[in-house]
Amino acid sequence: MTTLPIHPGTPPPAPAATRTGTVKGTTRRPEVDPGLFRRELDSLIRPEGLKFSRHAQKRLEMRGIEFTPQGLDRIEKAVDKAEQKGSRDAVVLAGDMALVVNVRNRAVVTVMNRDNMQESVITNIDTAVFA
Numbered sequence: 001m002t003t004l005p006i007h008p009g010t011p012p013p014a015p016a017a018t019r020t021g022t023v024k025g026t027t028r029r030p031e032v033d034p035g036l037f038r039r040e041l042d043s044l045i046r047p048e049g050l051k052f053s054r055h056a057q058k059r060l061e062m063r064g065i066e067f068t069p070q071g072l073d074r075i076e077k078a079v080d081k082a083e084q085k086g087s088r089d090a091v092v093l094a095g096d097m098a099l100v101v102n103v104r105n106r107a108v109v110t111v112m113n114r115d116n117m118q119e120s121v122i123t124n125i126d127t128a129v130f131a
Helices: 036-045 054-063 069-084
Strands: 089-094 097-102 107-113 127-130
Touching (some): 054 107, 069 089, 069 127
Antiparallel strands (some): 097 107
């Protein structure tokens, strides 16, 4: 065991320095969009096309509504636009039809034609898209 000489009036050795706080000359990490990862992941795992809920399927049958491939493509592009704007739930107005869509799940909740839109109220949407 080694002993250090103690001289009267000499302060004891300082404890080991710890690195807390910021150090001059360091750079901060760039700001990151918190939703970026979620959007990228969703774009990779998202199934192609729109899904139709059971309710929407019943309304399609009951009201005799059919979509052409071009019409569905227009609606999907409208949902894509709503998604880019950060929409959660949207009404897509396409011709004489209105579709209420959960944008995040890409699921059509209900469908209305012009006759069913008369005096209807659509609630819990944050976006309207004209397709």
